[in-house]
Amino acid sequence: MYQLRSVIKQYRKGRETVHALAGVDLTIADGDRLVIQGPTGGGKSTLLQMLGGLDRPTSGSVELDGIDLARLSEARLTKVRSQSIGFVFQSFNLIPTLSAQENVETALVPLGVKASERRERAAEALKSVGLGERLGHLPSEMSGGQQQRVAIARALVKQPKVLLADEPTGNLDESMRDEIMDVLESMWKEHGLTFIMVTHDSSIAKKAPRLATIRKGALTVTEKAA
Numbered sequence: 001m002y003q004l005r006s007v008i009k010q011y012r013k014g015r016e017t018v019h020a021l022a023g024v025d026l027t028i029a030d031g032d033r034l035v036i037q038g039p040t041g042g043g044k045s046t047l048l049q050m051l052g053g054l055d056r057p058t059s060g061s062v063e064l065d066g067i068d069l070a071r072l073s074e075a076r077l078t079k080v081r082s083q084s085i086g087f088v089f090q091s092f093n094l095i096p097t098l099s100a101q102e103n104v105e106t107a108l109v110p111l112g113v114k115a116s117e118r119r120e121r122a123a124e125a126l127k128s129v130g131l132g133e134r135l136g137h138l139p140s141e142m143s144g145g146q147q148q149r150v151a152i153a154r155a156l157v158k159q160p161k162v163l164l165a166d167e168p169t170g171n172l173d174e175s176m177r178d179e180i181m182d183v184l185e186s187m188w189k190e191h192g193l194t195f196i197m198v199t200h201d202s203s204i205a206k207k208a209p210r211l212a213t214i215r216k217g218a219l220t221v222t223e224k225a226a
């Protein structure tokens, strides 16, 4: 479970101070799905970075299962990220010289999983996103939608507790967007994940049962009746 209390994040831009998060309180239960929307520069990516332990707040606490990510040492934070949090980004972030299978395996290296098991689990994860036939393909040999599936498999192969996605469909055309949303939705259901996604896409936001809107660093959450 996430519990954020009074999270403030300020950036310095020359002489100016940017208030990216202006005191955010938020609770996200295990297995929940939360969509975050809002105008450009509103603070969506900053919030996701706090949830993922990719950056620290200026003040406030970001607890994941009672552990404040804001106060962990860099080494422990890296461990939490590599064990418990899967990331999917708009730009896929695959390593261009590695095959789909090798890209997925990279997520298991920091966990000390031995090579044969890495290969097996990566192949399994790629099968689960419909890429069982493409284990040996390089990213350049795959469509955008397929590359994003590889990125999803890489995020999930370690069986994280949380999946964070920053505009996962932002680089995809409409048909691939629906395809990737379907994959993410079924992974969320299958794995019992906590799934948090930033999107600009109002059609995705409209369907979300729990929607967080962030404007000028201030967050409001609306829930739709099931």
Ligand SMILES: Nc1ncnc2c1ncn2[C@@H]1O[C@H](COP(=O)(O)OP(=O)(O)OP(=O)(O)O)[C@@H](O)[C@H]1O
Pocket (backbone or CB within 6 Å): 011, 012, 013, 018, 019, 020, 038, 039, 040, 041, 042, 043, 044, 045, 046, 047
């Ligand atoms: N590393 C940084 N240094 C300085 N300012 C930053 C930094 N990162 C973000 N900001 C500023 O913080 C504010 C919030 O940025 P953030 O990227 O979280 O917004 P966003 O809602 O994700 O925007 P977008 O939809 O354009 O991605 C913006 O004013 C941005 O310019």
